[in-house]
Amino acid sequence: MDEFLKWYFSDRPVxxxxxGADGYDHTLGDFIASAWQAREREQVLWLDRLAAAEAPxxxxxxxxxxVLSQLRGSIALASWPEWRRDPSVYLGAVFASMYTPFxxxxxxxxxxxxxxxxxxxxxxxxxxxxRANLDPDLAAPLLVQRGLGQARTGRNFLTRTIPSMVEDEQLRAKLAAAAEPAAAAFDELVTFLDxxxxxxxxxMGERLYSTLLRERELLGYGAAELHEKGKAAWAELDARMREVAxxxxxxxxxxAAMEHLMDDHPPTLADMRAEYEAETLRARDFVRERDLVTFADGEECYVxxxxxxxxxxxxxxHYLSPPPLSSSRTGVFFVPYTPDDFTPEQVRQRLRTNSRAQMPSIAVHEAYPGHHWHLSYMAGNPRxxxxxxxxxxxxxxxxxxVEKMLHEQGYFDTPATELAHLDCRIFRAARIVVDTALHCEDMSIEEAETFMATKASLSPGTAQGEVNRYCAWPTQAPSYLTGAIEIERIRASFQGTLKEFHDRIAGSGGLPLGLAEQAALA
Structure with missing residues (x-):
């Protein structure tokens, strides 16, 4: 395993x-076509070697x-090469490697x-x-347009945003000057993509989609069954929401009830951030008072x-976790600001989808005891x-x-916050329906946007952004409710306290659900 990780890291330095692995922060790695092809060949060899390895x-x-599940997923995706289809493969590496360290x-x-x-x-x-690797026969206009939107932020990001994060004046000037050739390369890419x-x-298609569910996620079903599970979950939640409404x-x-609640929102983006920070601290106190989990020493979550x-x-x-191979336990809950070119009405719609009734669920999800607690705690796993x-x-x-678990514990204690909690959940059920339908060719983009705007409380603009994301990131959107239901199922078989269950299953990592069940119930 150590040899495998050495290969994996050297091939993916970002x-x-x-x-948090040492020695990889000086390079972006090799992105030319032959390097991608070599990685595809080498992972097949690693799959054969590790599959034959005994486990004492x-x-x-x-x-x-x-590791085998990850390799099988990567090998299956070789037939769907992102590096030939999607500019974000390259842009994401640049942006993350420059921003995250600062x-x-x-x-x-x-x-x-x-x-x-x-x-x-x-x-x-x-x-x-x-530019060299994008294949006009494979790349989709939708993905190229997403990449173009990101690429247009490149110059300002490299010449202003990143230098502004440097406190020393001389170092800041040096970094800004060195950024110019890279910024010019972004200008060139914008022209190219345009x-x-x-x-x-x-x-993606049903066959590959189902292969990933079964072999990478270790679920016992494929796209069609997942689609039906999403529809059934939506119907069940719809019935409960009618009662709460x-x-x-x-x-x-x-x-209509959610539309009414969404009118009560922070007046500005800055106010939204401040109110999320207050809600994050309230969730942390609630979890600690009820002794629902063990907190990592030194953990901290910025908003x-x-x-x-x-x-x-x-x-x-969204959330940025502490690097698990380091000693840091500090994470960041990012509040969804709008691009600078958004109109006042677009900004208002973003604020409406982060209303005061919705904030408790979102803070629980992103911070305590959601992503931040989980990822700061599991960083202590010795494996x-x-x-x-x-x-x-x-x-x-x-x-x-944990959103549902905290509701059971009394955290969402008003009809408004309970309805918003259920709305967050039915939104994830709608995601299952839409993502499977989109990639198995049963739904158009327009139909998907309408579904998300009418079957969940999303504004048309937010629904459009959501569907755009599903098109670019197949199989990810169903993960939320699918995983929650599976964790609830595993909990029903666990012998011990709620805190012991949480520490055991979440502390074991972020495993495919079949392996998480083994770790929790062993």
């Missing part, structure tokens, strides 16, 4: 550095099977700047590889505006591979599971 203990077997500040500033200078020098080569004509599809606006029309480069492609709150590989079917499933 990932390695983001995890249950923990060893879980480690091995975790956000975390785990090393002295001169070292951070030195690493950034080294990576900046490689940006033109990475973006040149993007004129790039392509005719590929973003639809009666207490909110006197009717069973929960959409900050979302990074500029994420705003064109992410319309919801390295558990810190490197995790699946959204556990991590997102966990964050949605």
């Amino acid at each position: 990932v390695a550095a983001s995890l 203990t249950l923990d060893d077997a879980i480690d091995r099977d975790l 956000q975390r500040r785990l090393k002295p500033e001169p070292e951070l700047v030195a690493s950034a200078l080294s990576r900046l020098a490689e940006v033109p080569g990475v973006l040149a590889a993007c 004129g790039f004509e392509c005719g590929g599809t973003w639809r 009666l207490q909110v606006n006197g009717t069973q029309d929960w959409r 900050l505006p979302s990074a500029e480069y994420t705003r064109p492609v992410l319309s919801v709150a 390295t591979v558990r810190k490197v590989f995790r699946t959204p079917y556990f991590t997102e499933g966990w964050a949605l599971y």
Whole structure:
């Protein structure tokens, strides 16, 4: 396993550095076509080698099977090569590698700047590889347009945003000057993408989608069954929401009740951030008072505006975990700010989808005892591979599971906050229906946007951003409710206290659900 991780890190230095592994923060890695092809060949060899390896203990077997699930997923995706289809593969590596180190500040500033200078020098080569590798027969216009939106933020991001995070004046000036060639490369990529004509599809197809569910996520079913599970969950939640809506606006029309609740929102983006911070602290106190989990020593969660480069492609709150291979236990809950070019009405709609009734559920999901608690606590797991590989079917499933668990504990104690909690859950049921239908060619983008705007309490603009994300990230959107339901099922078989269950299953990592069940019930 140590040999495998050494290979994995050396081939993916941006990932390695983001995890906190030493020695990888000076390079972006190799993005030319031959490097991608070599990785595809080498992972087949690793699959054969690890599949034949004996596992003396249950923990060893879980480690091995975790890596095998990741390898099988990657090998299946070789038939759907993102590096030929999607500019974000290249842009994401640049943006994350430049922003995250300054956000975390785990090393002295001169070292951070030195690493950034080294990576900046490689940006033109990475973006040149993007232009060379994108295949007009495979790349989809939708994905290229997403990439174009991100690429347009590149110049300002490199020449202003990143230097502004440097406190030393001389180092700041040095970084800004060195950023110019990289910024020019972004300008060149913007021109390229703006004129790039392509005719590929973003639809993954049922066969590959189901393969990923079964072999990477270790679920016992494929896309069609998952679709039906989403429809059944939506219907069940709809019935309960009709009952709660009666207490909110006197009717069973929960959409109208949510529209009413969404009118009570923070007046500005800055106010939204401040109110989320207060709600995050309230959730932490509630969890600690009821002794629902064990907290990691030194954990801390900052609540900050979302990074500029994420705003064109992410319309919801999200989280940056502490690097698990480091000693840090500090994470960031990013509040979903809008791009600078949004109209006042678009900003208002974003604020409405972060209303005061919805904030408790979102803070629980992103921070306590959701993502931040989970990922800061599991960083203490002694098994390295558990810190490197995790699946959204556990991590997102966990964050949605704890929303319901805290409701059971009395956290959402008004009809308004209960309805908003249920709305967060029915939104995830709608995601299952839409994501499976989109990628199995049963629903158009327009139909999906209408579904999300009418079957969940999303504004048309937010629904559009959500569907755009599903098209670009197949299988991720169903992970929330699917994982939550599976964790609830495992809990029903656990012999012990609620705190013991939470510490055991969440502390074991972010495992595919079949392996998480083994870890929890062993």
